[in-house]
Amino acid sequence: VSDVAFDRREHVLVAGVSGEIDIASSERVQDAILSETQTVEESGLVVDLSGVGFLDSAGIRLLFTLHRAMLEHGRPMAIVVPDGAKIASVLSIVEMESVVWIAPTVDGAIAKLFPPGAADQASSSYRP
């Protein structure tokens, strides 16, 4: 029911998730993203949820797990949730915005991780 596609943008790994994330699919998505982060040099992670039509606490758990894993390596993470997306309400119930950057577009998310002008500094300090 769900897929992950990867893309690289400057310092950032973009994981585009689509489909529904629940107890049946969250582990697979989590493994796919975690293993990809281990093979690349990119210093930040953006999880693009634009294509996700449904997400419950299993998906929330997945996002928190990814966030913790990134944090341990000093790599920042942001998620993309388009304005008006259905999944916005569950994210607001668990106050996701207080833990992870949320932006409506991939560009917006990257800008949150590496604010323009601070790019050089960011790339050097975040690179392991």
Place this chain on the structure above:
Amino acid sequence: VTQTTSFGAAERGPRLDPEQARLALEAGRMGAWRWTMATGEVVWDETLEALYGLPPGGFDGRYETYLSLIHPDDRETSVRTIASSIDGGGQHRVEHRVVWPDGSVHWIEGWGRVTRDAGGQVDGIIGVAVDISERKQSEQRLREQDAWIRRLQGITASISGAVSVAEIADVVIEHGVAATGADAGVLALVAGEALEIVGDSGFRPGGLDRWRRQPLDAALPLAAVSRTGTPIWGESAAALAERLPSFRDASDDVGFGLMGAVVAVPLVANTTPIGAIGLRFLREIVVSLDEQEFLLALAGQAAQAFDRARLYELERGRVGAEREARAGAEAARMRLQQLQAITEAGLAHVSLDDALERMLAALRGAIGADSAAILLADGGRGLLTVRAALGVEGRGSRSAHTPIDDPVLGRAALHGESIVIDDAAETAVAPHVAGELGSLAVVPMRVSGHILGVLHAGSRSVRPFTLEDLELLHLAAERVALAVDRAQLFEREHRIAETLQRSLLPERLPELPGVQLAARYLPGSAEVQVGGDWYEVVPLTGGRLSAAVGDVVGRGIRAAAAMGQFRNAMRALALEGLSPARLLDRMSELSIGLGREFATAMTLEFDPSTGVVAYSSAGHPPALVLPPEGEPWFLDGGRSTPLGVEPGMAYPEAVAQLAPGTTLLVYTDGLIERRGETLGDGLARLRAVAAGEPDPERLVDVVLEALTGEHRDDDVALLAIRYVMAPSRFELRLPSEPRSVSRFRSETKTWLQELGASSTDVDDVVLAVSEACSNAVEHARVDDGEVVLAAEIRDADVVMTVQDAGRWQPPHLRFERGRGFRILRALMDDVQVSRRGDGTEVRMRRRLGDRVPAG
């Protein structure tokens, strides 16, 4: 027993009945007493003394003392009630006021029972009492609030019936005065830099004449309030005069000498104060919060109504001016035969552009000009724009603009001068005005003293225009101005009526389990004024609904206002539980009350739990029934005359059974009537178009698209009600494994959507189901286990249970501690987790509809 005055809890405890002691202990503020018949002795405890405002030991044990403490009005009743317990049921309960020695009044509730001796004979009474002043006050407050709300509802009704500024002012003043006990009231509206009094009541005749128009910056209460938007709540006249010096000057006129206090409340429309209500009191007053709220609400209602009425009167004034000028046109026609053609052209029922061209053609013929043009002023842009032109190349272009301060045209457009230029070559006329012309004449076009633009005529050769030509030009300009103004007025009135009507129609339909609803309102096309079509759907208890579609015959603002009254009445009466026929009875009375406003309506009540629809029709076209199978048919029973035809009507009612999946379409005659056709033709066409479209949203669009053209004669309202097939309950059992969860979600989603639940409800409930089912699968997995979801609609609630057959979880693993449960709690109105059999059961409930989407 010798003790007479008081008994403290410790040493005198044994004298209290055990139950009495317990009650007293629990209540804290509960006092106790005992009367011994044989001795006549009355004993109070200290708490009771405190309740009566006495110090400990302050009660002397005398019956007379007790009596004197009770409020005089309550004495007889309370004594009688207590005494009656001896002969009667042995128990009493009494509420009365007591007057403390300091004069303050307190409410006491007491109850007690008789005591009996060993032989069963009554030997005394014991009683307890508590202070209930607070409860009494809040009851009183609730009653008062209720009264204010009722009052405001009454006002809403009368204001919506008032059309002109003066009528509204009268209604507002009357209610403001009546509700507050003021002795006089006045209402003023801002007009530019001035404040104008538009209504007053209770003042000395002619007293306000000097103040009827006052500068907005005057140091007077109404001007101050209209300027600042800050209310004056019961300020004394003296204090006001201190603050606003001119107020004392007005003293004789407004009765300063007898004035105690003033209340002034701004009328605020769209955050801008547009005027104020003033109330005069003969005494000093304190304005309670309830009164303040009421007056602010009254002012709000008034402001809205004035906003509406001002537009209306502006238009009416213009219509009056038109009528006058038209009378002038009749006289002119006697004098100048040629003008007839111009006037007629302007009054013809054709589009404005056609009318103007015909008028120009007639004018050109009458004065023998080669060219004629009409230029309209656009003050905002500072331009004169050609609206119609004949004769000269390049002048016919609608986009030709001339600055409004042009030396020639501007003198006419800005200063209202008439200009005749005999020889353009010899005069300093700008080439773009003169063009190829030898001679030209320009006159202003006026309506009600306002210059709309200029009328321009010219000849190629040098041919001076005569005075007679000029006179004709003037008369023509007047007609043209009227035609232009009338067209603009028409558009404005149409817009106002349409806005009014839209504001009177429901903003959105209710969401009800078991039915899907869709409605549309389409105003008449631009050539026709708006009518009074309306619809309404009211949810009733038990999931039933009451609906109505109606048509007030007539056009324009009055019809729209009348339809607002019908709709409000229908709503209120339906909520009172009136059946469709009884609704029509009452609406017919209302129609007579409104001055026999001729109207048709169809009312119905539908019960989705049985599929039965009861309906009644007052001269209204029959609703169409689209069954899931078979031919469409009409609800043609329960018919009688239109509303307001005769007093005391008892409308008939008919009943029909609908199969699940049936859609009802109720509409107004604008949908089916066409000139030169019978009603039967229209009904047949509707039936053909609607067949095979059970989805309400699609049905109303398809029908409108097919049956209403660009040029509708009439407005159209239609309402589609689908009796959905979805069962009110469903159950799903799936293996206890992760992939079952998405199946639980999709089945729940389909079920809720078929029930007509809103997308917010569907999304939230589906998420809740996902959480509850995931929990069941994740924490309670046993081999070959099942998860059971049961869902049910009860009234407007969806109630669901999710059960698993797993083991009861130790507390640290419990669902209630997890994030999933937190999400569930945020989505549902009520969630309970309990042990059931071997597993866990989650019960959850949510009210459907009327919810603001999260985020």
